[in-house]
Amino acid sequence: MNKALTIAGSDSGGGAGIQADIKTFQELDVFGMSAITAVTAQNTLGVQAVYPMTSEAVAKQIESIGEDIGADAVKTGMLFNAEIIESVSEKIKQYGWENVVVDPVMIAKGGASLLQAEAVHALIRHLLPLSIVITPNIPEAEALTDTPIRTREDKEEAARKLLALGVKNVVIKGGHDEDPNQSSDLFFDGTEFVTLSTKRIPTNNTHGTGCTFSAAVTAGLANGASIYEAVQTAKSFIQAAIKGQVPIGHGHGPTNHWAYRKSSHKE
Numbered sequence: 001m002n003k004a005l006t007i008a009g010s011d012s013g014g015g016a017g018i019q020a021d022i023k024t025f026q027e028l029d030v031f032g033m034s035a036i037t038a039v040t041a042q043n044t045l046g047v048q049a050v051y052p053m054t055s056e057a058v059a060k061q062i063e064s065i066g067e068d069i070g071a072d073a074v075k076t077g078m079l080f081n082a083e084i085i086e087s088v089s090e091k092i093k094q095y096g097w098e099n100v101v102v103d104p105v106m107i108a109k110g111g112a113s114l115l116q117a118e119a120v121h122a123l124i125r126h127l128l129p130l131s132i133v134i135t136p137n138i139p140e141a142e143a144l145t146d147t148p149i150r151t152r153e154d155k156e157e158a159a160r161k162l163l164a165l166g167v168k169n170v171v172i173k174g175g176h177d178e179d180p181n182q183s184s185d186l187f188f189d190g191t192e193f194v195t196l197s198t199k200r201i202p203t204n205n206t207h208g209t210g211c212t213f214s215a216a217v218t219a220g221l222a223n224g225a226s227i228y229e230a231v232q233t234a235k236s237f238i239q240a241a242i243k244g245q246v247p248i249g250h251g252h253g254p255t256n257h258w259a260y261r262k263s264s265h266k267e
C-alpha cells in the first residue's frame with residue numbers, strides 16, 4: 001500500500017489545495033493523508049478568507065502520521081508563514097522523509113496571498129534543501145531567484161539558480177507562459193534540461209492545476225517511479241484534467257481529477 005502525505009491548505013471549493021491533492025492521490029492508486037496548514041474560504045471566484053493553523057497544530061498532524069502510518073512520499077503546498085515552514089521542515093527531518101515534493105505556493109490565481117512575503121526566505125533556507133523536486137510556476141521561480149523570466153534562457157538561468165540553493169531537481173511550470181499554442185514545463189536535474197510540452201487548452205478552468213500537477217508527481221514517487229517518470233505522468237495527468245474540465249461556479253473552475261483514469265488516449 002503506497003501512501004502519500006500532503007501538507008497544504010484546505011480549499012473549500014474542492015479544486016485546489018488538500019482537496020486536489022487527495023483526489024489526485026486516489027486517482028493514481030495512492031493512499032492519501034493530510035496535514036492542514038490553513039483553512040481557506042475559497043471558491044471559483046477567489047479566496048474570501050484565510051485562517052492559518054498554529055505551527056503546533058501542523059506539527060501534531062504530521063507527528064500523528066509519522067509515529068504510526070508513515071509516508072512513501074510527501075508534498076507541501078500552501079504553508080502561509082515562516083513558523084509553519086520551520087515546523088514542517090523540522091518534522092520532515094525528524095522522520096527522514098526523502099521523497100519530498102515542494103510546490104512553493106505563493107499567490108492564488110485571483111491574486112490572494114497564500115504565503116507571507118517575509119516567509120519566502122524561510123522557504124529557501126529551511127525547506128528547499130529538504131526537497132527532491134520543486135515545482136514553481138513562473139512567478140514563483142521569479143520570486144525565489146530574483147530573475148525575471150521571459151525567454152527559455154531566463155528559465156534555464158532560474159533553474160540553475162534554484163539548484164545553487166540546494167534544490168536537487170526542478171520543474172518550472174509553463175502555465176503562465178505567453179505561448180498560445182503550447183504549455184511547456186522545463187525539467188532540470190543539474191545536468192540536462194528537458195522540455196515537456198502539451199497543447200495549450202484554451203480555458204478559464206485552471207483552478208488547482210499546480211496543486212494537481214505536484215500531487216501527481218508525489219503519487220508517482222510514492223509508487224516507486226523515478227523523478228522524471230513521475231513528472232511525465234503528472235504532465236499527462238494534468239493535461240487530461242484540464243481538457244476534462246468541470247464547469248462549476250462563476251469564475252475559474254477546477255480541473256477534472258477523474259479524466260486521466262477515464263481517458264483512452266493518455267497524452
Ligand SMILES: Nc1ncnc2c1ncn2[C@@H]1O[C@H](COP(=O)(O)OP(=O)(O)O)[C@@H](O)[C@H]1O
Nearest residue numbers: 137173174175176183199200201209210213238
Ligand atoms: N491552458 C493550459 N493548457 C495545458 N496545460 C496547462 C494550461 N495551464 C496550465 N497548464 C499546465 O498545468 C500545470 C500547472 O501549471 P501552472 O498553471 O503554471 O501552475 P500553477 O497552478 O502553480 O500556476 C503545468 O504542467 C502546465 O504546463
Ligand SMILES: Cc1ncc(COP(=O)(O)O)c(N)n1
Nearest residue numbers: 009016017108208209210211
Ligand atoms: C489552499 C490552496 N492552495 C493552493 C492554491 C493554489 O492553486 P493553484 O494550483 O491554482 O496554483 C489555492 N488556490 N488554494
